Amino acid sequence: MSGEGLVPASDPLALVDETRLDASEARYVAVARAANTLRGYRSDWAEWCAWCAEEGYEPLPASPEAISRYLVRLAGLGAKVGTMSRRLSALRFAHRLRDLPDPTEAARVLAVWEGIRREHSAPPQQAKPLMPPELWQVLDACPTMKHWRTPHRPPEPDLAGLRDRVLLLVGFVGALRRSELAAIEVGQLSEHPEGLVLHLPRSKTNQAGEETELVVLPRASDPAHCPVTLVDQWRSQAGISSGPLLRPVTKSNKAAARPLHPESINALVQAAVARAGLDPTPYSAHSLRAGFVTYAHLQGATDRAIAHQTRHRSLASVGTYIRVDTAWDDNAATQLGI
Template sequence: MTDHGDRTSVTRHHDQTNAVELLDEVPLSEAEAEYVEAARAANTLRGYRSDWAEFTGWCTSHGDLHVLPAAASTITGYLSDLAKAGAKVGTMSRRLSAIKFVHQLQDLPDPTANARVVAVWEGIRRTHGAPPNQSAPLMPPELFDVLAACPTTKMWKTKGRAPEPDLAGHRDKALLLVGFVAALRRSELAALRIEDIADHPNGLVLALPRSKTNQTGEHIELVVLPRAGNADRCPVTALHRWLEVAGAPTDGPAFRPVGKSNTALPRALHPESINTLIQRAVARAGIDPTHYSAHSLRAGFITYAHLRGATDRAIAHQTRHQSLATLGGYVRIHNAWTDNAATTLGL
């Protein structure tokens, strides 16, 4: 770790990201430290830590520039270098957020609000802005192929060991169907707990105490899982079957890792591992997984529901989008082919 004298240093030689690390020589009580840690999601803090370390490294390599407080010219020089190097606008925006966050923790003025920084940043966005990369929607009929490719029986090479239900296959099938029908984010799939799942005459109701748009838990968001006519494609059946083969737990994480011995481990899946599981499931079906991720399930629900005639308001009721305009980004590619004269040219 490089220490820049009296300036804040946030890189530490341990694995966990800690919001308190972003504070240097600021006395906090134990209770205060816990609340500072809770002020941002763990993934956000991990990103801020990485971004701040990258910024301080750039300052060191450019004449040991002062980082706290950072001068407007330092930030604009940093942004200009990033832009010229081909950094994405989204990446630069996150770096600015990290710089702002650290200054706020030190009770310093926000340098990113300086007129010089604002002007340069606006110019970069206009010059280098591009639509964000979106995950391909995973929906029928491809979704059905992916579900069919999930293994249900575990065969052992060990002599005398009888076949068993393939826990990973059953988990993946439940993960795919719940993620698609409930239109959940990967963080919500990872955080889903068994005690938050309630029976209903029409299926199941998932109570989400927190989400991306409800980070403080001021209200519980409800998502429904209706029963499907086809048992092989029913999220309720798949979830019940997974929990059954996992040992029928009554509380704790709904989706768990599966060990090499074909047993469910007593911890939740990490959100990032859900991306990997989805891509592996897609690859098992013989589909190139490059453009798929956990978000493909949520995107697939929105796109498929739209194609089936659901209104934006009905879709938002399940996805919990606060802005109906946001839904348009998911379906614009498919809408481009609807009632388009280019498809009738007969060439």
């Protein structure tokens, strides 16, 4: 790779000619994409640079020949179409930051990419919905008291167990994504006669924060299943008056000052499911959002009412969450009389 094409493999943001940016400009460039997106781009760019080094291609500017052969290589290794699509997005991003033409729009790349999508596309693997009655089992299995090996130290409320109950119930009732759960700040919660209102300044579909999205957390008759009650208990016992709502809990049973990392929420959900004696494999943080949509549908909620809470822009998107569990509902195939 020659001097002009040689770029840091670890950080696509470094592709910007830093001599043209002052500190303020660089800061805005850094927040132009969501943190999760940038992490993905960095990983994808490193993979691309490594492949180019092996095959003798320049990573930047990339040639249509290199990109089409790279896609063929990925397809041959069994990469998912979604993964390859993100790799192309990373390449577009890198070229735009250098004011270079987008090589992914070349006819050669488009033709190969269309064929790959037609031959290799498959329905995305969907997380299994976590909803009642399994959700209640998982909540009940969260530890409530922490017992110590230290002699004479009395048991005390288990903060990690309480935090997990809040995470599970707020994630389910609020139909929240894991990034949204991790980003909740106490100041975003406001009281309402019927519960709590969560003000989300940004989300996956509202990254620029053009308007605040509202999520309601209604009070429930059963305190064990009430997100408002559990949030109040967690804040009181963890001593949280401001800052991140959901936090790691130390071995000494104290809430840390920092927020949970979005990627840790998957592990917490799976661990909670396993404590209830269920197979955690098909579950993830997305199971909470999927569980809300599926359970609300089973309870008779309309797609429009569901989208009001999930903040889906399209009602068709809500339909993708209606899983095998509901395929038999109101289906004419069951009325054929054969």
